[in-house]
Amino acid sequence: MSENMQHDWKHWRLRREDGGLAWLELDKADASTNVLSAEVMTEFGRVLDALDAAPPKALVIASAKPAGFIAGADIEEFSRIASPAAARALVERGWGLFNRLAAVRYPTLALIRGHCMGGGLELALACRYRLVVDEPGTRLALPEVMLGIVPAWGGMLRLPQAVGPATALDLMLTGKAVDARKAKRIGLADDCVPARVMESAARMMALAAAPARRPPLQERLLRLAMNGPLRRVVADKARKQAAAKVSREHYPAPFAIVDIWEKHGGNALAVPAGDPASLEAIFDSPTAKNLVRVFFLQERLKAFGKESDFAPRHVHVVGAGVMGGDIAAVCALRGMTVTLQDQSVERIAPAIQRAARLFERRHKGDARQVRFTLDRLIADPEGHGAARADVIIEAIFEDLAVKRSLFAELERRARPEAVLATNTSSLRLEDIASALQDPSRLVGVHFFN
Structure with a gap:
């Protein structure tokens, strides 16, 4: 029996079975993908009110879309946040609703098929159980760090409660996704099932109301220590890993995630306004604004790319640090010839070594393929490859004067039709491009490592 007509809900569908199980499906109106917009979240609050008034025996939350659970928050709405107060209100809304969901007395289960990202995963984490469908498209992640923000709706x-602090911090600081089987293996999901049995499996798990899945005793003891006496040690290690890739000044979100977990129990609302990890500081940072802008540009470029026949064969990367080295490695994996420039061969060598390990994993130990891919990645301390490249990507440290000087030199050496690109996340393209004879040649790209 459906309750939608009775409650006049636009995005959520609630139906109850005779045995007491309720199914709540999200089907965001006029959209191909489910996102947690303000309207969707407000309506979710009314759904919870209705469930409070007539509690089910158990609740399964799923997607009514053909593919995908929930893609996360509405980035379009996020981009329109105009004040720290508005940012705090957005966080308070999600934090409060998901705390309400986590506190209900009846069992709750998130049935996850397809992408489950950001706020979608935070909703799923607020459920007692998570059942994932074993398909290639099922991916779970908290990618907020890639937008320069933090997973503040409970992530x-x-x-950390679900998978342990070390694994959780790694996932949150990198934004990387896990597939269905890995989600079960690390404790993010209670079970992983084929699509043909997902509804019956969800029904059985929710109605059984069994205790939540617990890790082995040794793992529980380790997590207890990490959340207690070893909490600071875990946090310091995570900060060092973040600092090896980015600076807090230019990319504050990873460090804020660690601080909020260590000092405030994962509650971003508890951070004082003057703290570098505060919502006010994060949402107002140039990095967050730039990365959100990059997100929308990427979405537009995806559409443009379908119509383009541009196929670069030679990429020249300047900067062999973690970011530049990884960009070079990924390009080589995609079949391109890559020249990697830095001040000396000694500075380039660690990037080549990391690339070799990546190629070993991606080629599953096939020595022949690893060798072929390594042959396409060429150390180029003098930067001779810039004169032959189809695309030149700058990935050096965030210093405007140095970048301007570098691009002035690259413009003189590059082919007229070559694309000049910067991987900056905190500096304005217009400021960098002002050093060029033809500023229109410079484009912004962004890779997430």
Whole structure:
């Protein structure tokens, strides 16, 4: 029996079975993908009110879309946040609703098929159980760090509880996704099932109301120590890993995630306004604004790319640090010839070594393929490859004067039709491009490592 007509809900569908199980499906109106917009979240609050008034025996939350669970928050709405107060209100809304969901007395289960990202995963983490469908498209992640923000709707609280602090911090600081089988293996999901049995499996798990899946005793003891006496040690290690890739000044979000977990129990609302990890500081940072802008540009470029026949064969990367080295490695994996420039061969060598390990993993130990891919990645301390490249990507440290000087030199050496690109996340393209004879040649790209 459906309750939608009775409650006049636009995005959520609630139906109850005779045995007492309720199914709540999200089907965001006029959209191909489910996102947690303000309207969707407000309506979710009314759904919870209805469930409070007539509690089910158990609740399964799923997607009514053909593919995908929930893609996360509405980035379009996020981009329109105009004040720290508005940012705090957005966080308070999600934090409060998901805390309400986590506190209900009846069992709750998130049935996850397809992408489950950001706020979608935070909603799933607020459920007692998570059942994932074993398909290639099922991917779970908290990628907020890639937008320069933090998973403030409960992700920093509940992901460490589900998978342990070390694994949780790694996932949150990198934004990387896990597939269905890995989700079960690390404790993010209670079970992983084929699509043909997902509804019956969800029904059985929710109605059984069994205790939540617990890790082995040794793992529980380790997590207890990490959340207690070893909490600072875990946090310091995570900060060092972040600092090896980015600076807090230019990319504050990873460090804020660690601080909020260590000092405030994962509650971003508890951070004082003057703190570098505060919502006010994060949402107002140039990095967050730039990365959100990059996100929308990427979405537009995806559409443009379908119509383009541009196929670069030679990429020249300047900067062999972690970011530049990884960009070079990924390009080589995609079949391109890559020249990697830095001040000396000694500075380039660690990037080549990291690339070799990546190629070993990606080629599953096939020595022949690893060798072929390594042959396409060429150390180029003098930068001779810039004169032959189809695309030149700058990935050096965030210093405007140095970048301007570098691009002035690259413009003189590059082919007229070559694309000049910067991987900056905190500096304005216009400021960098002002050093060029033809500023229109410079484009912004962004890779997430």
